[in-house]
Amino acid sequence: MILEQIKQGFIRELAEKAQREDGRGLLDYRTISVQKGFAPNAEGSALAQIGKSKVLSGIKFDVLAPFADRPTEGVVMVNAEFSPVAHPEFRAGPPGENSIELARVVDRGIRSAKVVNVDNMLVSEGKVQGIFIDLYILDHDGNLIDTAALAAMAALKDAKVPKFEDGKIVRGSNAGSLPLKDIVVSTSFEKIGKTIMVDATDAEEIASSGRLSLSTANDSLICSSQKSGSAGFSKDEYMQMVEWAMQKRKDLLAKI
Amino acid sequence: MVEKADLFKNGKRLDGRGPKDLRPLKITAGVLDRAQGSCLIEWGRNKVLAAVYGPHEVLPKHLADPTKAIINARYVMAPFSGQEEHGRSGPNRRSIEISKVAKHVFENAVLVDQFPKTMIDVHMEVLQSDGGTRVAGITAGAVALADAGIPLRDMPVGISCGKIGEHMVVDLDKYEDNLGDSDMPFVILPRTGEILLSQMDGMLSREDISQAFDMIFEGAQKVRNMQIEALKTSYERMATHAAEGGQNQ
Numbered sequence: 113m114i115l116e117q118i119k120q121g122f123i124r125e126l127a128e129k130a131q132r133e134d135g136r137g138l139l140d141y142r143t144i145s146v147q148k149g150f151a152p153n154a155e156g157s158a159l160a161q162i163g164k165s166k167v168l169s170g171i172k173f174d175v176l177a178p179f180a181d182r183p184t185e186g187v188v189m190v191n192a193e194f195s196p197v198a199h200p201e202f203r204a205g206p207p208g209e210n211s212i213e214l215a216r217v218v219d220r221g222i223r224s225a226k227v228v229n230v231d232n233m234l235v236s237e238g239k240v241q242g243i244f245i246d247l248y249i250l251d252h253d254g255n256l257i258d259t260a261a262l263a264a265m266a267a268l269k270d271a272k273v274p275k276f277e278d279g280k281i282v283r284g285s286n287a288g289s290l291p292l293k294d295i296v297v298s299t300s301f302e303k304i305g306k307t308i309m310v311d312a313t314d315a316e317e318i319a320s321s322g323r324l325s326l327s328t329a330n331d332s333l334i335c336s337s338q339k340s341g342s343a344g345f346s347k348d349e350y351m352q353m354v355e356w357a358m359q360k361r362k363d364l365l366a367k368i
Numbered sequence: 369m370v371e372k373a374d375l376f377k378n379g380k381r382l383d384g385r386g387p388k389d390l391r392p393l394k395i396t397a398g399v400l401d402r403a404q405g406s407c408l409i410e411w412g413r414n415k416v417l418a419a420v421y422g423p424h425e426v427l428p429k430h431l432a433d434p435t436k437a438i439i440n441a442r443y444v445m446a447p448f449s450g451q452e453e454h455g456r457s458g459p460n461r462r463s464i465e466i467s468k469v470a471k472h473v474f475e476n477a478v479l480v481d482q483f484p485k486t487m488i489d490v491h492m493e494v495l496q497s498d499g500g501t502r503v504a505g506i507t508a509g510a511v512a513l514a515d516a517g518i519p520l521r522d523m524p525v526g527i528s529c530g531k532i533g534e535h536m537v538v539d540l541d542k543y544e545d546n547l548g549d550s551d552m553p554f555v556i557l558p559r560t561g562e563i564l565l566s567q568m569d570g571m572l573s574r575e576d577i578s579q580a581f582d583m584i585f586e587g588a589q590k591v592r593n594m595q596i597e598a599l600k601t602s603y604e605r606m607a608t609h610a611a612e613g614g615q616n617q
Contacts, residue, residue, distance in 0.1 A: 209468040212461050224550075224569045322472070329571055337552070337568035340468070342475035344562025347581045354574050 116315045123319040127304040132316070138309040139356060144367045146262060148270040156271025156290070160263035160367075162311060164253035166198075169245060169263035171271045175235050175281055176242035186233030186241040190219035192249065192260065199252040199314075215247065217338045218261045221296045221327030224335040227268065229293060236279030243271075254313040257325045257338075258364070261298035266368045268292055296335055297364040299357040300325040303343045308353065310360060324350070326357040334358075372547045376532045381544070387537045390527075390587055395508070395594050397515045397602035405516025407598065409508035412541055413498035418508035420516040423486035437483035441471035443505050445494040451542070466502045473506055473555045473564040479519045488518060499542035500528045503553050506565065511595050515602060522557040523595050524564055525588040529554065529580040536576060538583045550576075554584050558592045561585065 123133060130138055142163030151157040156171035176187050192215035194202045207215075222228065222245075233241040245267065247260045268290060275285040302312040302320035312320060322343025327336040334354060339345065345353075375382050385391070391412030400406035403419035426432035443466045447455040459467070474490055490513065492505035503526025510524045530540045531550040545551050550570020556563050572580070 207461075209464050212464050213468055216461065216465050220569045224571060324566065332573055333571045334568070334574075334577065335571050337566050338469075339563065339566040340472060342472050342564075344476055344557060344560070344564050345566075346561055347563070347578075347585075350563055350566070350581070351574065351578060354577060358574075 116318045119315050120319040123316055124305050127307040127309065127319070130307060132309065134313070138307065139360065141311045141360070141363050144262070144364060146266045146367045148266055154267075155274060156267040156269075158263050158266030158270055159250075160259050160266060162255055162259045162262070163313065164251055165255055165259045166249075166251040167256065167259045167263040168248040168250055169260070169267035170248070171267045172244045172246070173274050173281060174242040174244065175239050175276070175279065177238060178234075178240040183238075184232055184234045184240065186228070186230035186243060188219075188223065188228055188230060188243045188245065190215045190222070190245045190247065190264065192218070192247040194249045194252075197251075198249045202249075202252070213338070213340065214257055214260055217257055217325055217327075217336060218245075218247065218264050218298070220336040220338075221261060221298060221329075222264065222268075225294045225296045225327075225329035225333075227265075227292050227294055227296055229291065235276045239279050241276070252314060254315070254317045255300055255311045258298045258300050258311065261296065261327065262364055262368065265295055265297065269295075269368060294329045295365055295368055296327050296329055297361050297368075298325055298327045298336075299360045299364070301353050301356070303341075303345065308349060310356065324353055326353060328357050328361045331358055331361065370543045370547065375544055375547055376535050376537070381532075381537060383541065387535055388583055388586065390539045390590060391541065393591065393594055395511060395598035397511050397598040398605070403512070403516070405512040405514065405518070407508040407511035407515060409504050409511075411500065411504045411507075412539075413496060414494070414501055414504045415496040416501060416504045416508050417493045417495055418505060418512040419491045419493075420489060420509070420512040420518065421491075422488035422516075423483040423518070424489075426485065426487040431487075432485045434484055436480040437478065437486045437488050439471050439474045439478065439480070440487055440489045441467050441474055441492070441509070442489070443467045443470055443492040443494070443502060445497060445501065449494050449497045469565050469567065470502065470506050470509065473524050474509065474513065476562075476564050477510065477520045477522065477524045477557065478513060479521065482519060488513075497542070499540050499545040500526075500553070502526065503528050503555065506555050507591060507595065511598055514595075514599055522559040523592055524555050525558055525591045525595070526553065526555045526565070527584045527587050527591060528552060529584050531570060531572060531576060536579050536583060538587045552580055554580075556584065556588055558585070558588050
């Protein structure tokens with residue numbers, strides 16, 4: 113970690129000249145790859161990689177009590193695990209604020225765009241389908257939000273809905289693919305000095321003063337936004353990032 | 369039972385407001401005795417109390433930063449604050465996330481490098497909630513910081529914007545938040561126009577987002593004026609008290 117701290121000055125100097133340590137342009141993603149079906153016991157799974165960052169998403173269906181005000185709606189839950197395998201600063205234990213933030217940002221994108229239609233997911237009286245989306249951070253070299261959102265979306269696309277009989281789930285059964293309304297992708301920007309760049313590495317995130325993550329549901333609609341870190345963004349910067357998010361969307365979409 | 373169709377009719381919202389109108393707002397600074405700075409904000413039916421302690425010694429000690437003060441922001445809703453059932457006491461996933469983004473706001477606005485190796489607490493307690501509690505809390509937190517005499521670059525102002533059907537509206541209440549199509553809480557610095565907090569759910573086009581900014585910048589100016597008034601009133605009260613030879617409360 114000391115190394116990244118020392119590198120901050122260097123990364124800031126490069127950013128001022130619109131350059132990056134690994135030679136990328138400010139709006140270039142690293143290599144993106146997705147491997148679906150990584151954990152086949154889960155109803156859906158995908159390992160997503162952006163550069164050296166790796167996030168595994170697993171999807172499990174279950175039978176749950178519905179929310180009181182939505183008795184027939186299914187329940188989708190997103191949880192993130194910052195596993196200690198991923199980074200020297202990650203410790204085992206209850207979820208910290210970064211893990212909660214990541215899970216909730218990914219959740220808001222999927223929920224806002226109504227990616228999964230949760231209407232009429234009643235299994236039997238007082239029981240509905242529950243869909244657990246778990247995000248396991250396995251290797252952290254920056255931009256975990258985009259990597260995790262990609263893993264979640266790919267795992268949803270991989271998911272096979274099990275059969276439900278007599279109010280119970282039939283494990284290992286397959287009633288078909290999970291229908292998805294839109295494909296949501298997240299694009300995160302970091303501000304280093306006055307320079308804004310996409311898909312930051314861990315070292316770039318340490319040098320950054322703030323982040324804006326925007327999720328897009330299609331080429332013209334933003335479905336979630338989250339600003340993090342102390343930096344301020346102007347309206348012009350924000351609107352520019354909205355345009356860029358809509359443009360960069362296709363790079364990610366092609367991999368899901 | 370309020371339905372979505374009731375939210376916006378003939379250019380008016382459920383409570384009679386136009387799209388750009390704020391709910392009634394009252395800000396009172398210096399409402400607590402022990403805290404270094406405090407503020408009660410009453411915004412619509414929201415009541416949020418903010419208190420500031422510090423700068424003080426950093427606990428736990430290893431978090432101390434030799435270059436600046438650490439902000440400890442805590443947003444939490446009282447279990448009786450909602451219209452629904454008794455909530456759980458203490459922080460939950462939602463409030464931990466909100467506390468995190470609130471911390472980032474104050475890290476930006478407070479001149480943290482003037483207080484190295486210290487911690488500044490900003491507590492935001494939602495006592496009664498009616499939509500927009502995080503922006504009300506941060507608006508109150510800013511006043512409490514100024515009331516504590518902690519130097520700020522500018523007063524952060526929280527304000528929300530959202531979409532009901534085809535209409536963009538500012539300062540959403542609980543019904544609009546629950547039944548509307550989108551909710552975007554913002555915190556900005558009105559003097560520089562910087563956006564310090566932006567969250568969002570729902571689906572918005574670039575035009576919607578651009579319009580949202582215009583609406584929140586306009587609304588934020590009104591809120592900022594009331595923040596400043598609240599501080600002036602509090603200082604006048606102190607000056608009067610001192611002139612009458614009174615002890616500090």
